[in-house]
Amino acid sequence: MLTELSIRNFAIIDQIAITFNDGLTVLSGETGAGKSIIIDAIQLLAGGRASVEFVRHGEEKAEIEGLFLIDSSSHPIYSVGKQFGVDIQDNEVVLNRVITASGKSICRINGKLVTLAILREFGKTLIDIHSQHETQSLMVPENHIELLDLYNRDEIMQVKEEYSILYNQLQTLQKRYKELNENEQEMAQRLDLLEFQLTELEKANLEPDEDIVLEKERNQLMNYEKIYTAIMNAYNALYGEQKGLEWLNIGQSALEENSQLDEFILKKSEELSNHYYMLEDLTFELSNYIESLEYDPNRLNEIEGRLAEISRLKKKYGSTVAEMLDYMGTIEEEIEQIKNKESHLQKLENEIDDVRQDAFLEAKQLHDLRKKAADSLISEVHVELKDLYLEKASFSIQFKPDSSENSVELYKNGFDHIRFLISTNKGEPLKEISKVASGGELSRIMLVLKKLFAKHQGVTSVIFDEVDTGVSGRVAQAIAEKIYQISNESQVLCITHLPQVAAMADTHMLIEKMEVGSRTATQVTDLTEHEQISELSRMITGTKLTDTAKEHAKELLELAQNFKKISIMN
Template sequence: MLTELSIKNFAIIDEIAITFGEGLTVLTGETGAGKSIIIDAIQLLAGGRGSVEFVRHGKDKAEIEGLFSIDYHRHPIYQVGKEYGVEITDEQVVLQRTITASGKSICRVNGKLVTLAILREFGKTLIDIHSQHETQSLMDSDRHIDLLDYYDYERVSQVKTEYTKLYSQLRTLKNRYKELSENEQEMAHRLDLLQFQLNELEQAQLEPNEDEELEKERSHLANYERIYKGVHDAYEALYGERKGIEWLNVAQQSLDDNQEYDPFIKQKAEELGNHYYNIQEITMDLRNYWETLEFNPERLNEIEARLSEIGRLKKKYGATVNEMIEYMGTIEEEIEQIQNKDTHIEKLLIQIEELEQDTFLEAKELHDIRRKSAKQLIKEVHKELNGLYLEKASFAISFNPEIDNRRLSNEERKQVKLHQNGFDQVRFMISTNTGEPLKELNKVASGGELSRIMLALKKIFAKHQGVTSVIFDEVDTGVSGRVAQAIAEKIYQISNESQVLCISHLPQVAAMADTHKFISKIEDSNRTFTKVSELTLDEQINELSRMITGTKLTSTAKSHAKELLELAQTFKSKKEKITSVK
């Protein structure tokens, strides 16, 4: 959920920091106080389109920062983080967005600079904003198949994983078939290039790890004088008259002559004896190695020339000799395939045919699971719509193509187009009145009906989408009476599955709030500022009274406000009891 939101120099907001909790948070206030500006800021934080007009007049930049807590270990944000190399620790994600007065947009996720497109990928897994004037995820028909799969995640995920693996293999084979089936001229050019590369690498006569061995040998020859002097000086310091070995011998003889008189001397005589013979052996090794040292400038020149040639090849074929040798094997294999492409094309066609059958069977199993899930989902949606006084509405899920249970012929199967999600094209359809045809969600015209449909779907999908924060921006506009109460109850039910932030003008919705924040506008030094305050119970009663009457606070309005709060509390209590029983 969104736990902290910081906004600075954004529109009429100077600087505010808002803490959000679980459940339902309602934001109310006079028109123009800045309620929608806060939602605009959150939308920009989720990757929305920015504008220099958002930067407060006279300021260099607008800054927005949001802290999200993630308490679901399978939340899709972890996969997004892995994909874009953003580390997510302590179950927290921080999104940051800066818009400069010159129009530049700077985005960060957990402190890492990202593009706006990447920020949008993170944002859509964390925040779902819905207003009457904006298309959201549920209105995007291309995402309906993902929502349906989330609805029955346990059954779908295993089959989908297997399908994805087969589909990826199938695409690889088809791409290879396409490459081998290209026109003769392109294939001939490709063959010439590969043969030139292979000849160049073969003429180089590369040996495994050759570059590493040559680097070591070059280092040795280039530092010959230092090596020679070091070994020589060490030997000279140890061997010779009045040198290290001789003095060690004197010490050894002194201890040996007196060891029978003292156990300590005897012990140290033995220890020194061991060291003496080791050092004597080291001295002889130094002499032998020193005598073998020989400077060979011709060999050094050979090594330099060879490393230069290898370096030239590395620029074209690989970072190491071993990588170039591996690339040679790849070239040889591709050359063989091109020279015998007809044989390989025949083999590929057989492999593709077999893999297509297996992939189709997995896609068909996915299709069957989805059809069963769709039936259950349709029942749930109708139940939710009834609770929102859309009893005559009809909800359906269309599948294209429609595949029945009979076994398809090879020709029929080949006409079914596979894609990354199987072969299904899924669309949510709705009809709000008896006798009207089913239409796609984004073609439903009535704002009030659309709001209720969206609430019904969000009620169901809140726990399946994985979105941590659902935001409603005046979705209750244009409704009243029993529909208003039904919307208030539905929004509260959604908040049981996901954090909900809601801008509302309906007292019924505001009464349901777990937290009620009031947005006000103040003037100081000829500047306008937005202020956010959390209401106490008495302040909440006054605000509900204002929402009921419009301006003047009356005893009747206060009485009505108290009654709304009591009814809301009764509704919440019933829901808590039902939840505890479950």
């Protein structure tokens, strides 16, 4: 969950630090106090689009930082961290976003600099933000298949991964088939180019690691004098009259002659004897190496010429001889395929048919799992819709095409095209959500789906930004209860103007705008029970705090507490 949020120089916010708790946290306050600005900051933290307009006037940069605690070792954030090389320790993730007045955006995760795209990948697994406009995602039919897959995530995702492997393999084979089946003129031109390249490489008679061996030999010839002098000096220092080995021999003999007199002398005599023989072997090696050294200016010229030729080829065929030899093998194979195109096309066709059949079987399994999930989801949605006073509504999930058609087109998610259909009035036919639902109905449908998906999605923090606008009375109370139920599965932060929702809060925060010197700033206050009653009264009346409003606020809190107790018991 989001535990700590720090915001500096962001819009009208000077500097605030907010500690969030688990459960349902409600943020309320007058319009323009900065409630949505806080949500905007969290959205940027999750990889949202930035603008220089977010930087507080007169400041160089805005900074947002959030600490998330991960309470499950199986949370998808760990696989995302592994994918992008971000270390996650102590079950903590710190997201940091800096926006400069010049428009530059700097992102960090656990102190590591990352791109905005990577920050967005982390944000998707940690934060799920829903506003009045976010319900529009329900209007896009392409999103429906992803929503359904979340419902039975464990089973569907496993099969989906297996299908993706086969689908990608199929795409690769089909691409290769298309390339090989291009028109004759292009293939003839390609063949001429490949044969020219192969001839040039074959004439070069490249040997494995030839460039490495030649560069080593060139280095030795260019530094012959230094190498010879160094080895000869070392040899002369060790071997000969009054040289190193002779003095070591004298010392070794002195110790050996008296080794029976003292254990220490015996031990050191053996050690010195070993060192003497090691150094004696070393002098033989130095002598042999000196004899092998030979300076040949003609050989140096040959090497320089050969390396120049290899360097020319590297510019065309690879950065090393090994890469050029690999490329030779590749073009030999492609030449063979072009010259024997028909047999290779037939082979590819057979491979495509086999892989497509395997992919279809996986897609069929995906379809069956989705059908099963759809039946269960439809039943649960109908129950939840009744709770939100949409008892006349009917919900269904449409599948196209027919899974029995073996010629169906395969896509990245299988062969299914899924549409959520709904009828909100009795006797009306089922239609796509975008063609039927009003704003208030969309909010309720979204809440139903969010409640059902919350336990499957794995997101640590769900944020609602005034999704309850435009409802009142018993519907408002039902929405409040649904939002609280979602908070039992994930941490929920909710901006609301509805007293029914605010009364359901485990933590109620008041957002206020105030003047500090000549500037406007935003402050956040955790409300006590007494202060919460006053705030609920203001939300009820909108102006003057009457005794009636306070009594109503107390009743709302009592109703909320009773509902929570019943929820715990159930």
